[in-house]
Amino acid sequence: MHSVTDYYSATQLRADRWSELREVTAQLAREAPAKIDPTLRSQASELFDGLAEIEAYWAFPGMQVFDHMRRQFEHNSFTELSYSVHRVxxxxxxxxxxxxxxxxxxDSDDREEHDDEALLSPEVRAMTKPYFEVLIVDEVSDAQEHWLKANVHAMRRAEDPFIYEALVVPSVEDALIAVLFNHNIQAIVVRPGVTLRSKSDHPILARFLEGVAGTDKLNDLQTKDYGPALCRLIDDVRPELDAYLVTERSVEDIAGTELGICRRVFYNQEDFMELHLNILRGVQSRYKTPFFTALVNYSKQPTGVFHAMPISRGKSITRSHWIQDMGAFYGPNIFLAETSATSGGLDSLLEPHGPIKEAQELASRAFGSKQTFFATNGTSTCNKIVVQALVRPGDIVLVDRDCHKSHHYGMVLAGAQVCYLDSYPLNEYSMYGAVPLREMKQQLLDLKAAGKLDRVRMLLLTNCTFDGIVYNVDRVMEECLAIKPDLIFLWDEAWFAFARFNPTYRKRTAMRTANKMRARFKTEEHAEAYAAQQEMLKGADTETILNTRLIAPPTARIRVYATQSTHKTLTSLRQGSMIHVNDQDFKGEVEQAFHEAYMTHTSTSPNYQIIASLDVGRRQVELEGFEFVQRQLEAAMSMRRAISTHPLLKKYFKVLSLAEMIPSEYRESGTESYYDPDRGWIDMLEAWEDDEFVLDATRVTLGVGGTGWDGDTFKTQILMDKYGIQINKTSRNSVLFMTNIGTTRSSVAYLIEVLVEIARGLDDLLDDASKMERLGFERRVANLTEKYPPLPDFSRFHDAFRADNVTSEGDIRTAYYMAYDENNCDYMDLDGSLQHALDAGEEVVSASFIIPYPPGFPILVPGQVISSEILAFMRALDVNEIHGYRADLGLRVFTPEALAAQTPQKRLTAAKKLTSNKTAAE
Incomplete structure (x- = not known):
């Protein structure tokens, strides 16, 4: 039996404990009535003790049934017990x-015993009423608990759209544990008898409670405030849930109380039917999918098609003699739902007034934004929309140099003056981390000293990065706002949409942070802290400011945008994405420009199936996002533990830990890994609360240098070609395994089996290898693990594309379009003319974006000076695609004559014109 420390979550622990109890009780039943093995009895007793701590928080099978099974065990009724445990x-x-x-x-008869929900057809599953559980919080006797459940159960009607069971716990702490353990809970009823503390002091429960904000203040509450406090606390961990407060307080007492997720207050009454209807209505509000429902209804309508799209209603397929296989593959519904019409109950994505508008409003609620917009051509387009809507020609934008290429192209389209920020390098693994906050503050302070802070418009960062590095979003925004109080933030959360639905991860999302900051900035405590710090920093030099954790002024504007690839981490068809907005100045300043940018980049013929999938994907995460993300984390953590502890795998593979992905100066908590073979799972809550950077545990970067294969070879020739395992990103000596909400424990098990088989194959190969073959293998391993090229920083923009030499921003737009004239450009061979030019001390300037893919960020941009470090890195690249580079011609660069023609006087005149135009406009 695995130790409790081997489990990352109580859900996984519970599933395995029941499976183990089934095996043990089956063996007890086989041995009875002969002499029972004491060891076997001890195992069963230990499993019952362990499950007793967890089962109190689930409606099925329920503590009454669980206690009955335990009595069967104590009375040696092993045959009956084995049957019951097997069924559960x-x-x-x-x-x-x-x-x-x-x-x-x-002796019961259950003909459906072997029904597995996963094996049922989609049609059968769609006809089944969804099930959930309602948590009732009240300290009651067993008889009163039975009365409560019976009354709630009696309210169920055949016409109800959902089925639910009730679960009763006595205290605030037990309720918090229940919503963290039990993903089936969709509603909470808080009654007047609620108490404060749990009677259980099991360490696994305490660990979960530590992550809930505000529990340290529970002792300061009066008894009458327990209910409202619980609603607020649940709002922090699972804001998608509904709560209903039954209170004996007067309306005057409770009217001004912050009630968190509470949807309705019932005053000292036992109107179970009204409560029942409200519970169903609350779940129905999350279950509804206005656009998907409209599209389904449209597909059922008889229509005559006299517009574009011959494929609409499937007519061009059903009448064909040659493409019937397409119709057979996709089925009829997808074609019945295809149309270019915006009537018949449907809506326009460009001017939504009906079901699309309502679907976007529901998505806004789900993701915590003020406005949400759907996109059907990916987050690349979302990024360009936001940049074009907010950035004007000549505005200075601070950009993570390693961000996705769409942002760089967005800078070109907007005419921004780009100030690139460098991430910390992970040279050993040929990858970048993220941009240190000190680097951002330094750039802002430099621009302020140069008198350019008024032109700084936006800070653009990727959170989380492709490799899983996550920013401290609250700290970044507050400290930057302390220097530039109206700075706009664009967080590229392409890989982080799922984070909203996990209590720990949610703390580092853009929308949640924006909402928390809005509330915090209005408090007297914040105003006092800001005033005190300003007094302390009077006359402070730059170094002092860089070393101080800055507090933003209470008057700072919260202007936050997040773009998410819903299709990458949640349920959506490919290219389904969202833009989330939390901007205090959106209505007055941005809305019209945003609308124009949205019109510019959005197709007039958007894919309705993608929109419908976004609508349904939103429904899913509001109702089961917590469960699915929890299982995703469980799968990733299981993978980490299995690889880290397997003696054979450790010879050739290494799961990169926090300490290897994030330097110690950015880990204030001192946390080095999520799992330690001796201590089990390390508590990650402190790191996620305080550290400058943390690591998304759902991404497992595996060092493969010990195999002698580089990352790309291991990916294509071993994993994909031989075993059918698909991954996306590699580095020189690593591969990235990304779990998602669809990852199963079986998938993880298969991966471990494959890695073990590869490791055994390497063992066999080396056992039979000659001395020279062994030396060759060791040389390849050393080359991958010890001899690695350093990652280059952003060099600089050439003087031809800078207004001055004081600060680092550059005119990427001018460089980009200057390259359109072929007379301005030439090609240089990496190993020949380019190397010779750099050796001779010449300045060579890139005329195009050079983007290795994956991961899709540029190592050169138009107008950037090519350094010897960049050249060395390019020559060491081992990816299949390098966008912008032609191996047959070489690297595209500007001619010296073209650069000379872009004189400093022209640059200064252009910069002055931009500044004067901006001043006049303001």
Whole structure:
């Protein structure tokens, strides 16, 4: 039996404990009535003790049934016990308890015993009423608990769209544990009898409570305030849930209380039917999918098609003699739902007034934004929309140099003056981390000293990065706002949409942080702290400011945008993305420009199937996002533990830990890894609360240098070609495994089996290798793990594209379009003319973006001076695609004559013109 420390979550622990109890009780039943092995009895007793700490927080099978099974064990009724445990374990595995009553008596007849929810057809599953659980918080006797459940159960009607069961816990702490353990809970009823502390002091429960903000203040509450406080605390961990407060307080007492997720207050009454209807209505508000429903209804309507799209209603396919296979592959519904019309109950993405508008409003609620907009051509387009809407020609934008290429092209389109920020390098693994906050503050202070702070418009960062580095979003925004109080933030959360639905991860998302900052900046405590710091920093030099954790002024504007690739981490068809907005100045300053930018980049013929998938994907995460993200984390953590502890795998592979991905100066908590073989899972809450950078545990970067294969070879020739395992990103000596909400434990198990097989193959190969073959293998390993080229920083923009030499921003737009004239450009061979030019001390300037793919960020941009470090890195690249580079011609560069023609006087005149135009406009 695995130790509790081997488990990352109580859900995973619970599933395995029931499976183990099934095996043990089955063996007890086989041995009875002969002499029972004491060791076997001890194992069963230990499993019952462990499950007793968890089962109190689940409606199925319920503590009454669990206690009955324990009595069966104590009375040696092993045959009956084995049958009951088998039925419970199977129902939990298959999900059968969600669809029907599960009889547990040995003589009961259950013809549907072998029904597995996953094996049912989609049509059958779609007809099944969704199941959830309602948490009732009240300290009651067993008889009163039975009365409560019976009354709630009696309210259920055949016409109800959902089925639910009630679960009763006594205290605020137990309720918090329940919503963190039990993903089935969709509603909470808080009654007047609620108490404060849990009677259980099991360490696994305490660990979960530590991550809930505000629990340290519970002792300061009066008894009458426990209910409202619980609603606020649940709002912090699972804001998608509904709470209903039953109170004995007067309306005057409770009217001004902050009630968090509370949807309705019932005053000292036992109107169970009204409560029942409100619970169903609350879940229905999350279940509804206005656009998907409209599209389904449209597909069922008889229509005559006299507009574009011959494929609409499937007519061009059904009448064809040659493409029937397409119709057979996709089925009829996708074609019945295809149209270019915006009527018939549908809507226009460009001017939404009906179901698309409502779907976007529901998405805004789900993701915590003020406005949300759908996109059907990916986050690349979302990024360009936001940049074009907010950035004017001549504005200075601070940009993460390693961000996705769409941002760089957006800078070109907007005419921004780009100030590139360098991430910390991870030379050993040929990858970048993220931009240190000190670097951002230094650039802002330099621009302020140069008198250019008024022209600084936006800070653009990727959170989280492709490799899983996550910023301290609150700290970044507050400290930058302390220097530039109206700075706009664009957070590229292409790989981070799922984070909203995990309590720990949510703390580092853009929308949640923006909402928290809005509230915090209005408090007297914040105003006092800001005033005190300003007094302390009077006359401070730059170094002091850089070393101080700055506080933003209470008058700072919260202007935050996030772009998300919904299709990358949540349920959506390819290219389904969203733009989330939390901008205090959106209505007055941005809305019209945003509308124009949206019109510019959005197709007039958007794919309705993608929009529908975004709508349904939103429904899913509001109802089961917590569960799915939790399982995703479980899968990733299991993978980390399995690889880190397997003696054979450790010979050739290494899971990169926090300490290897994030330098110690950015880990204030001192946390070095998520798992330690001796201590089990390390608590990551402190790191996620305080550290400048943390690592997204759902991404597992595996060092493969010990195999003698580089990352790309290991990916294509071993994983993909031989075993059918698909991954996206590699580096010189690593591969990245990305779990998602669809990853299963079976998938993880298969990966571990494959890695073990590869490791055994290497063992066999080396056992039979000659001395020279061994030396060759060791040389390849050393080359991959010890001899690595340093990653180059951004060099600089050439003087031809800078207004001055005081600060680092450059005119990327001029350089980009100057390259359109072929007379301005030439090609240089990496190993020949380019190397010779750099050796001779000549300045060579890139005329195009050079973008290795993956991961898709440029190592050169138009107008950038090519350094010897960049050349060395390019020559060492081992990816299949390098966008912008032609191997047959070489690297495209500007001619010396073209650069000379772009005189400093022209640059200064252009800069003055931009400044004067901006001043006049303001």
């Amino acid at each position: 374990a199977r129902a939990l595995t298959t999900g059968a308890y969600r669809r029907r009553h599960i009889p547990l008596d040995h």
